[in-house]
Amino acid sequence: MMDDTKGQFIWYELMTGDPDGAAAFYGAVVGWTIAAHGDPGAPGGADYRMIVRSDGGHAGGVLALNADMLAGGARPAWLAYVRTPDVDAAVAAITADGGSVHMPATDLPVGRMAMVGDPQGAVFYIMNPIPPAGMEDRQSDVFSVEREQHFRWNELSTSDPEAAIAFYRKHFGWGQEGAMDMGALGAYRFLQQGTVGIGAVMPMMPGTPTPGWTFYIGVDDIDRAVAAVMAGGGQIIQGPHEIPGGEFSVNGIDPQGAGFGLVGPRP
Structure with a gap:
């Protein structure tokens, strides 16, 4: 099965x-x-x-x-x-x-x-x-493609996108269908787990120290969230950028130094 x-x-x-x-x-x-x-x-x-x-x-x-x-x-x-x-x-x-x-x-x-x-x-x-007792059929819901306060997108920045896609396809069964042309920056290639779009693979940008994952958290209002990042001592590295579907994404660094992404609407 x-x-x-x-x-x-x-x-x-x-x-x-x-x-x-x-x-x-x-x-x-x-x-x-x-x-x-x-x-x-x-x-x-x-x-x-x-x-x-x-x-x-x-x-x-x-x-x-x-x-x-x-x-x-x-x-x-x-x-x-x-x-x-x-x-x-x-x-x-x-x-x-x-x-x-x-x-x-x-x-x-x-x-x-x-x-x-x-x-x-x-x-x-x-x-x-190991599921909690009495919840053997329960599945994780930390990832959701559309809900706020859930993780919504998983983005891999890597030195060899082709090899990385082949690796994750082999070991985890992920699919790779569709891509967005980023011009001189290369292709942004979408990943699927079953029928669900879970993220993308992209070439490392100049100045990126090492390959790694960025995880995008859903928020209710991207401008409110950006203001909270700045007020809370974090940094916005890029964005807000409009993404397919009409929402917006940003990349940031929290006050302790961890990188993160946010995605959400402008209500």
Whole structure:
């Protein structure tokens, strides 16, 4: 039987040195509520806080970077989790194809996971989640193509778009149909998971340090959100730009240094 959940974006995680500052910033920009304290039951005593939407659902989590993590090279960033039925087999296949392992396969109460990098160096998690008791049929809703306070788009900037598309197609079953011509900047190639458009792959822009993912968060009003970014000590790197369908997108950096994207209307 075909597993139609393989390759889904099922969770997003903000690594930050200041979870309280991030809570204030994203609360004002997006409307999320981030817990004031970490979960006391988090593995290894980590300071891990849930991101809660206005509808009561989760949008992801916040991992506070401690001194050891920072000494090991961790920096503020957003990372995504991709649904993978067999984490160990996926790690072996990814490394065989030139990918890397940043955190080996590990069992947590919420599932088995690993942090990996694609052959060009973009980092992400793979995970086989364990649903909560009594919710075995429940699927993640952190990603939505149209709803505010959800993640709405996943954009890969890479040194080799053709190779990256082939890699994700092979390992996660993603499709690649359609593209937008960006002129001298190259093609913006759309990605699908099943019938759902989940994001795009694009060539790295001049000055981009390394290949990586940018995740776009849905907001109710792009101009209100941009004003909140600026008022909260963040930066807008580009935008607002009108996108197909009439909404607008921006790219920014939060006060702690993590890059992010926003997408939403001008009501």
